[in-house]
Amino acid sequence: MALALSGLASASAKEPADNAARFGALESIQDVSLSPDGNRLAFIEQGPNRTRRLLVVETAEGAKPRQILTSDGSGGGNLSWCGWVTNARLACQTFVRDNVEGDILAATTIIALDATGGNMRILSNRRSLRSLYADFRGGSVIDWSSSDNGSLLMSRSYVPEGDVRTRIVSRAEGLGVDRVDSVTGAARRVEAANRDARYYLSDGHGNIRIMATQGYLSSTGQFEPTVRFFYRPKDGGGWKPLAQNDVVTDSGFQPDTVDAATNRVYGFQKIDGRMAVVAMALDGTGAVSTIYAHPEVDVDDIMRVGRNGRIVGISYVTDQREAAMTDPGIAKMTGALSKTLGGKQIVIVDASADEGRYLVRAESDIDPGAYYLYTPKARELRPLLVPREPLLDVALSPVKAITYPAADGTMIPGYLTLPPGRSDARGLPAIVMPHGGPSSRDEWGFDWLAQYFAQSGYAVLQPNYRGSSGYGDVWYKNNGFQSWKTALGDVTDGGRWLLSSQGVDAKKLSIVGWSYGGYAALQSGVVAPDLFQAIVAIAPVTDLAQLKAEESKFGGGTINDRFIGSGPHIREGSPAQNAEAIKAPVLMFHGSFDQNVDIAQARTMRRALEGKGKRVELVEYPELAHSLETSEARTDMLRRISAFLPH
Structure with a gap:
């Protein structure tokens, strides 16, 4: 496994002069993603105050990053994350907070733009002046897999409109799912808006399989403490009850990831008073299988890779975070990378569409972390980005x-x-x-x-x-x-x-x-x-x-x-x-x-x-x-x- 000696320079080249500035500095890299062909990175760089910059760079050694967007946290909001729709198109989330009559409110918006910075489009639903109330949810990308044509599967919020001076109004209300063209902004409805819907899960292949709902108590106007989950059969049809979860006690089942290959949804459920990963069949049988339970601690993460969100393992924390890999190839790869990097913990951040290249992060107690590009076929591991460069020469404490x-x-x-x-x-x-x-x-x-x-x-x-x-x-x-x-x-x-x-x-x-x-x-x-x-x-x-x-x-x-x-x-x-x-x-x-x-x-x-x-x-x-x-x-x-x- 070849470990290159040089990589892309991190964004913050100046080293602060004192420890308060060294340790107080935010990570210079707030988000990073790999293009479907594995040839480009997009990353959000943290600048002074709340300034953030979106940069794109070729993964070839010696390439120079190109800035394509800047945000400063003021009226237009700030960048939160970005991901690749195609090799030439990005989708990003922006967020903004403000004090509205004494209440701190936040709003998010999904935008899309070319990897060269042009043709920016707002993908979230635009608000009408006739909207009966405000809904600040900009929605989310719930499936990146079927995006060769530049479209995304997105949850989007709808607000009913008043009919003053017009008969052409929208009565849709709540969270629905649309397929949105990231180039033109045109949208096609996939799932009708549901007033109580909180989120949806796809199977990683463009099909919505799970809906989570949480209603309001009519007597108080407050959220119910129970989230209810519904599933759609593989062959389509209406929603069917699946499970429910109490958000206060965390009792019941909480779906997390749909496994299209086995027609099951993986999620979290308590076994003997500790959280475990279980799988529920989505065929109406109600069959439940325990995937992994630990006798001492909660299992808290389902690990996925690729644009389809393929399940490769689970993780939990004893004294240190540990992983139980269900994919032998990924287990072998992360083990070899950890060994090469001196036993550091390895996190797979992203992968190319064919998984011919992986974006990984390595970190430990005495290493704040660094990003690498790993190409399995060439057995090449190359450093890319260092998010805490001011600490490079600091001897940290075990x-x-x-x-x-x-x-x-x-x-x-x-x-x-x-x-x-x-x-x-x-x-x-x-x-x-x-x-x-x-x-x-x-x-x-x-x-x-x-x-x-x-x-x-x-x-x-x-x-x-x-x-x-x-x-x-x-x-x-x-x-x-x-x-x-x-x-x-x-x-x-x-x-x-x-x-x-x-x-x-x-x-x-x-x-x-x-x-x-x-x-x-x-x-x-x-x-x-x-x-x-x-x-x-x-x-x-x-x-x-x-x-x-x-x-x-x-x-x-x-x-x-x-x-x-x-x-x-x-x-x-x-x-x-x-x-x-x-x-x-x-x-x-x-x-x-x-x-x-x-x-x-x-x-x-x-x-x-x-x-x-x-x-x-x-x-x-x-x-x-x-x-x-x-x-x-x-x-x-x-x-x-x-x-x-x-x-």
């Missing part, structure tokens, strides 16, 4: 999987990252960094925030506390809000373990968290006020009652009422309602266009702490979302955190 005891004796899994060159944490300043979610978990690999703190001299503990997903129902409890006492107990016990077992400096122990992790950081100051010497909360939830009220505005009230629950924990588990107990200084960050956690949550916390005479600062980033999606904001945040934390 991430070690550990366990520590909670107060009740339960062993809590997590990850420990030490400063470069350190084999123990004795005498170091330290940070406990609980993950967001709460329906999430940390996994082994590169983490820009943990690596930044390690470079700054801190020992960093990332606990997968009870309430995390990925370990099954018993570990998940009733999620990290209803079971907050258990979750926060595990988080604070992680801090105590760093002190008692690892010997970190008690005067320099802090906690930093994002989203639910920010909630956990603040609430840890309530339940263990003398443990952490500083608290940093990024985009945090701070008041559970307020959170329930906020979610009701957008139709999620019933679902979130069940998820968050009711009872004494609403007040007891809200840091904003218990600000008087917090002793440590608090630093918070929040984007004003956050649609995941309203910035009002952080403002409520600031008022509560100020009202109790506590030390608190809130840094607001105008028009940024939950992830604080600019390098400038993240760099500024890292500098402020470093100045704030004891070290």
Whole structure:
């Protein structure tokens, strides 16, 4: 297997001068795809602030990228992803957010353009001035396979029109499926709009086989907590009931991928309280086969390659992400590539139509990742793009999987990252960094925030506390809000373990968290006020009652009422309602266009702490979302955190 010595230069040629800028920089490559013939790449490059550029380049060595489109996140929106319709035509999604009378709303649009930048077309449904209401869904591409003629199978939203001054109006409402010509924009209806439809799945060969619906409760106007799935027989006909899934408990079956060869749909369903991959027959028999179940953790991904979405395996996370490949050829290929690249994890990003070329990404805990072009016939692996070039000369810290005891004796899994060159944490300043979610978990690999703190001299503990997903129902409890006492107990016990077992400096122990992790950081100051010497909360939830009220505005009230629950924990588990107990200084960050956690949550916390005479600062980033999606904001945040934390 030949490993070339040179590749395409990544977009950001200038190296930042300090670690805050190095680690705060977003990946320069936000999205990348391979043309059907394997001869060209399209990639979205992250520029200053919210500027993004779409570039196309030949895969031949030495080729120069050509910019064909630029977006800056303002009125026209920003680029999200791009894919190849044909060797000469691209389809891209743009998105825009805005504050509309106090509510942060987002809209997406699918566009198409030539690989040379010309003949741009909007493929999403255009809105009529007679539309009875706004629908900001731009739809999605659900099948790229039958695109030799430049057309795509797309879901598109329809809004009924009023009939003032005209008799020619559309009564269609909801999400339907159209075949859309990416060159002319002409569309042909494939599936009539359904008001309750949420998404559709194709078989990878141009046939719609699955429809997901979620209705509204007429009494409240809120979404139902149940998603219902229907299938269409292979030979056509009407929709037939298949399965349903409770979005709060994740019980039932959730279809993910249709396998045309076996006339089955692969999806996720719990077996013995852990998520597994199962296949349901689409022939009316209701036959179910278990494809893969793990005895300790959830199976969370079905791996596919090619324009038809061919299933090649599944993956799950124990201490590290692992794969169980169902395609022997792909298993052999990814194994050989991993060996060639020193044991790094291999992700197949894209493939040419004949799978004669593969676009792969290789990464590890001490490698933020790089893109390669692999040609199996020539046994050639060639580097293409480096998305975090500022870190190329930085010696990153290995991430070690550990366990520590909670107060009740339960062993809590997590990850420990030490400063470069350190084999123990004795005498170091330290940070406990609980993950967001709460329906999430940390996994082994590169983490820009943990690596930044390690470079700054801190020992960093990332606990997968009870309430995390990925370990099954018993570990998940009733999620990290209803079971907050258990979750926060595990988080604070992680801090105590760093002190008692690892010997970190008690005067320099802090906690930093994002989203639910920010909630956990603040609430840890309530339940263990003398443990952490500083608290940093990024985009945090701070008041559970307020959170329930906020979610009701957008139709999620019933679902979130069940998820968050009711009872004494609403007040007891809200840091904003218990600000008087917090002793440590608090630093918070929040984007004003956050649609995941309203910035009002952080403002409520600031008022509560100020009202109790506590030390608190809130840094607001105008028009940024939950992830604080600019390098400038993240760099500024890292500098402020470093100045704030004891070290």
